[in-house]
Amino acid sequence: MKWSATGTRFTSDSGILRLMDDLGKALSGSAKKYMLGGGNPALIPEVAALWRGQMRELLDDPSRFDGVVGRYDAPQGRPAFLRAVAGMLNREYGWNLTEENIAVTNGSQAAFFMLFNLLAGPDADGSRRRILFPLMPEYIGYRDQAIRPGDFVACEPEIERIDDHMHKYHVDFDSLEVGHDIAAICVSRPTNPTGNVLTDEEIARLDHLAGSMAIPLIVDNAYGAPFPDIIFTDTRPTWNENVVLSMSLSKIGLPSLRTGLLVACPDIVQAVGAMNAIVSLANGTVGQALTERLFETGEILRISREVVRPFYRGRCEHALGCVRSSFAERFPWSVHRPEGSLFLWLWFPDLPGTTTQLYERLKERDVIVVPGRYFSFGRNEPWEHAEQCIRVNYAMDRADVEHGIAVIAEEVARMWSE
Numbered sequence: 001m002k003w004s005a006t007g008t009r010f011t012s013d014s015g016i017l018r019l020m021d022d023l024g025k026a027l028s029g030s031a032k033k034y035m036l037g038g039g040n041p042a043l044i045p046e047v048a049a050l051w052r053g054q055m056r057e058l059l060d061d062p063s064r065f066d067g068v069v070g071r072y073d074a075p076q077g078r079p080a081f082l083r084a085v086a087g088m089l090n091r092e093y094g095w096n097l098t099e100e101n102i103a104v105t106n107g108s109q110a111a112f113f114m115l116f117n118l119l120a121g122p123d124a125d126g127s128r129r130r131i132l133f134p135l136m137p138e139y140i141g142y143r144d145q146a147i148r149p150g151d152f153v154a155c156e157p158e159i160e161r162i163d164d165h166m167h168k169y170h171v172d173f174d175s176l177e178v179g180h181d182i183a184a185i186c187v188s189r190p191t192n193p194t195g196n197v198l199t200d201e202e203i204a205r206l207d208h209l210a211g212s213m214a215i216p217l218i219v220d221n222a223y224g225a226p227f228p229d230i231i232f233t234d235t236r237p238t239w240n241e242n243v244v245l246s247m248s249l250s251k252i253g254l255p256s257l258r259t260g261l262l263v264a265c266p267d268i269v270q271a272v273g274a275m276n277a278i279v280s281l282a283n284g285t286v287g288q289a290l291t292e293r294l295f296e297t298g299e300i301l302r303i304s305r306e307v308v309r310p311f312y313r314g315r316c317e318h319a320l321g322c323v324r325s326s327f328a329e330r331f332p333w334s335v336h337r338p339e340g341s342l343f344l345w346l347w348f349p350d351l352p353g354t355t356t357q358l359y360e361r362l363k364e365r366d367v368i369v370v371p372g373r374y375f376s377f378g379r380n381e382p383w384e385h386a387e388q389c390i391r392v393n394y395a396m397d398r399a400d401v402e403h404g405i406a407v408i409a410e411e412v413a414r415m416w417s418e
């Protein structure tokens with residue numbers, strides 16, 4: 001096939017495609033797999049029961065059901081849903097949002113594709129602008145989203161060593177340059193893959209930097225407050241007209257309903273609505289319909305705080321306990337302080353070999369993780385540190401996580417002894 005330049009970009013050598021393909025193939029054999037690799041949330045019984053109940057109510061109300069599945073919505077989202085979300089955020093945080101500040105997308109992944117390409121690239125006067133990621137490692141799902149290569153630029157972190165086996169990344173503000181070629185600054189908070197939560201001070205400084213250059217600060221809140229609330233530090237989300245706050249119904253347990261939400265100034269909301277119309281006419285409606293009443297009543301907050309956050313907190317502590325007992329002092333290791341999301345980010349300093357090799361060895365033993373190199377992008381040189389790290393999803397069964405971590409310990413110990 002003769003592809004366009006854009007077609008060539010999306011069909012060749014996309015890191016995420018290669019990885020997803022590989023993960024899919026790894027899962028297809030008959031042996032049991034220990035799936036600590038992907039980004040799937042856990043199936044939490046109480047939360048799953050809530051979705052089933054909402055679906056039953058929808059089915060039992062024929063005119064509501066027919067309207068939900070039988071009509072296209074406005075490309076910005078269902079007006080009643082937009083009002084319900086704005087109302088809940090206003091009550092919770094004292095913001096002053098209206099439905100003009102909320103856009104729905106078919107998953108927040110699609111929102112990022114739209115935002116990055118609405119903002120980065122050559123502009124009307126021919127100058128080229130880029131998205132700045134001030135803190136690597138960052139979410140793998142961004143790395144291939146720019147239509148033009150070179151539209152992303154990224155910075156290495158400052159690494160704080162908390163103790164022998166724990167570290168935390170911080171934005172290196174001394175090296176951070178926000179020139180006129182930067183179209184927006186983007187961070188995920190909590191961060192996928194590291195579980196980092198940028199401090200309120202870091203967010204305030206990034207917000208100030210973005211504001212001083214009149215560019216948006218995009219904050220990906222897929223795991224954050226007030227839902228799904230998989231965040232273990234005491235922080236509040238920030239929003240002002242200069243911030244684009246992205247949220248998602250995926251990590252609270254509805255990934256297949258593909259519902260993302262942006263909270264932004266009306267200019268950005270309208271642009272995303274326009275792009276929704278061009279790319280997909282409208283959004284899927286079921287996720288919005290299923291959760292609208294939960295936003296109105298605040299039930300989505302209760303389930304997040306009382307069920308979802310404690311669930312992941314327990315899983316996180318369990319996984320951390322497995323790491324401590326399996327790794328012990330067998331080789332050098334450090335875990336990023338887990339402050340939110342579903343992941344442990346493990347660093348093996350001075351590892352003899354790369355974590356891409358470790359990933360292959362683990363795959364042979366039916367344990368699937370994600371090697372760190374995929375979470376580093378927007379830089380010209382390879383980053384050795386990322387080659388010493390892996391991401392482990394701790395949302396799966398406790399026994400699987402325990403076994404997976406024990407196998408990781410064995411393989412890393414082998415790499416040291418060979």
Ligand SMILES: Cc1ncc(COP(=O)(O)O)c(C=O)c1O
Pocket residue numbers: 039106107108109110139141188191192220222247248249250255258259260
């Ligand atoms: C940080 C982050 N942002 C965005 C997404 C995209 O999620 P969705 O498109 O399901 O809303 C994910 C999914 O894993 C994620 O981890």
